[in-house]
Amino acid sequence: MLTRNSSDVIVVGAGVVGAACAYYAAGSGLRVTVVDRGSVAGGTTGAGEGNLLVSDKEPGPELELALLSTRLWTELAKVLPPEIEYEPKGGLVVASHESGMAALKDFALQQEKAGVTAEEVPADRLHELEPHLAPGLAGGYHYPQDAQVMPALAAAHLLRAGGDRVTLRLGEEVTAVLTGVGGEVRGVRTSAGELHAPFVVNATGTWGGELARLAGVELPVLPRRGFVLVTEPLPRVVRHKVYAADYVADVASGSAALQTSTVVEGTQAGPVLIGASRERVGFDRTLSTEVLRRLAAEATAIFPVLGTVRAMRTYAGFRPYMPDHLPAIGPDPRVPGLLHACGHEGAGIGLAPASGLIIARWLSGDEPPLDIGPFRPERFASAAS
Template sequence: MTPAAVTPAAGDTTADVVVIGAGAVGSACAYFAARHGLRVHVVERGQIVSGTSSACEGNMLNSDKDAGPELELAKYSHALYGTDLAEHNALWEYERKGGIAVAATEAGAAGLAELTTRQRASGVEAIDLPADRLRDFEPHISPDLCSGAYYPEDAQVQPMLLAAHLLRLARGLGAVVQTGAEVIGFLRDGDRVTGVRTRIGEVSADAVINAAGTWSGSIAKLAGVKLPILPRRGFVLVTEPLPLTIRHKVYDADYVANVLSSDGGLQTSTVVEGTDSGTVLIGSSRERVGFDRTVSLPVMAEIAAKAVALFPMLASVKVMRSYLGFRPYSADHQPVIGPDPRAPGLWHASGHEGAGIGLSAGTGKLLAQSILGQPTDLDLTPFRPERFSV
C-alpha cells in the first residue's frame, strides 16, 4: 500500500459526505461513513497524514484523562479496536503496551491517588503502585520516585499507518480521496451548507465534516461560525536504537495537569516510551505560539533533562533526531464533535488536542451514526459545536 495512491482531481462531483482533512480523525470519519454505506469524498489541502498525525506518538490513553465526557469517549474509542477494527490492527501496529504515571513528590502522589480513584469509578483499570514496586515494571526507572499507577489498557498505534490504512479501507468501500484540494469556501442553499469549494473543484454533499485539525477554526470561519481551535506546539526527541530498556509509556503526574491547562506559555512534563525499533521517544512540551516552526533548543534541553531525571540511564544515550507538531487545542479542553446548528449541513470533528489518535475511531463512528439519524452510542451533547457561541 502506498499513501500516494489517491484519486486525482476530476472536476466537480457529488457525494453523501465530504470530509475535510486526511489525518487520523478525518480518515476515521471517512472509513466509518463509508462502512455505513455513505458515498464519501475526502479533500485534503496537502498530502494525506501531513499535519498533526504525522508528528505525534500514536498514543491511545485512558490514563491521562479525568472522569468525564472525554474519558468516556476514550474508552468507547479504544473498545472499537477490539470489535469493529480488530481484524485490521496489525496494519497500524496496534499494541496494548500499558502506561505508567509516576509521582516524584508526596503532593504529586496524593494527587495521583485521587485521580486513579475517580478513574476506577469510571471503569478504568488503574492499579496504584508504591515506590518499591515501580522497578518491577520499569527496572531502569529512578529510585527516587514516591509512587505510580499502572494502566494496562493504554495502547499505541503507528499514527501514519493508522490514517493511511483507514483511507485505503475507505477507498475499498468506494470513497474518493483528493489531495492538494484546499477548501476555500462552502456551497450554500440559504443558511444550509451543501458542499465545499476547493482550489481544484467543487463537491456537493448533504453533510460536510470539518476534520481539519489545527485549521478547523479557519474552516469554520469560512462557514461563518466561531470555532476556537488553536495550534499548540510540541516537540518530541528520538534517541538512537537501544536494547529493550523502557517497557511502557511512562510519564510524570504533571503531564495530566499540563494537558488540562489553559496556559498559553511553555509547559514541559516527562513522557518516555520505547518502540519496537529500539528508539526511545521523549516528550513533552506544550505552548501556544501560532504555527511557528522554529526549533527551540532550550525547550528540547528541558525535555531531555526531565527524561534523564526519570530514567538516569538516558544521560549517556544520544538523541538521533527531533520533530515538532501542532495539536488542535480547544479552549475548554473538550473535543468538538457533531452537527453545527449555526450552519446546517456542517459537522465538526476537531479539538482533540493531543488525544486525536486515541479518540479518532470513536469520533468517526459516532459521527456516522449521527449523520444517518441513528441513536449514537455516546451522547454528543458535551461536545456540541454551538457551545462556543456564547
C-alpha cells in the first residue's frame, strides 16, 4: 500500500530531464515523487539556452534521440501553456569561407539520409533569413526542425502537467540510495527522511556521478562549464538560432581546454543570448573575463549590429559531459531498480522528452521507442576494469 512517503518511482532531479521522466511516468499511470536538493530547474536546466537541435548532431544514436524529441516537443507544445515559449524558429549554420561551406555540405548530406531537413543557403540569400548578418560570409545551411523553449518554465509546466500523480519534494538532498537484502532499490534517504519506491531514476544531470556512487556504481559524468551573455531586450534582430560552422566540432570535442564558437539567438522576451564556451574546470563558477571577451568579439563579427548593444548580465552553467558524448538512459543492471537519465551534455533540454519516454516505457514494461543499447549506463564498466 502506498503511504505518504512511498510511490511507484522516485525521480531524483527536478530539471527538465527529471520533469520529462515524471511527466511520462505519470501519464503511464504511475505515482511519482520528484526530489531535488534545490528548486525546479535550479541546476543545469536553469542555466541553459533552451535549444532543441538536430542541426549539430551527426547520424547515430544521439540524432535518433533528437529526432524523436523533436516530434515529442511539437506534441508537448500543444498541451503545455504558451509560457514555455516553444518556438520552431529553425537554425542557421553559417560558414566564413568556402572550405567551411564544403564541410557543412558534406555534414548536411549525411544528416539528410538520417531524416534531417537541411536547406543550403547561398551567400547572396543569407540576408533573406537574417538581415543583420555581416557581409562576406560564404553561405550556410538552414535547419527548419530546430526550435527553442524557455527551459525553466518548460520543466515547471511538465511537472505541473503530471497532475496529482506527481509529488514534489524540493530542498531535500538525497544522502543515500536504500537497498534491500538482495541489493535491489527500495528508495532513498534525504535530509528530511526516507522515501520509498521500488525504482529510483537518476536525473541529476552534472551530478549524476555523485548519485550513482551513492548507489554503489560508477558513472563517468563530468562538469563542462559554459558561459552565456544576455543582452538588453531588443526588437527581433536575430530571427533564428545562428551559429558558426566550428560549433559542431566543439560540441563533439573531448578536449578539457577552453573552446569558444559563435552561437547567437533571439528570444521571444527580447534579449539576445550569446554563447558558446566549453571547458572542463570542475565546478568552478569563477567569472572568466577572457571567455566573455571572446564571446562578445565572435558574436559581433557575425552580427555587427550587436556591437552597440549592452550586455545586461552573464551566467554560467555546467553541462553533464560523458566520455563518448552519449547520455546514460535506462536501467542499470548493476543495481536492480536503479535507472539513469543523465549525461546529456549541452543537449539535455532538447533530448528530455525522448529520455523521459524511454524511462516511462521501461517502468511500464512497454517497448522502448528506439534502440536504447547505445545509452546503456553500464557501458563504461568494462573499459574501467
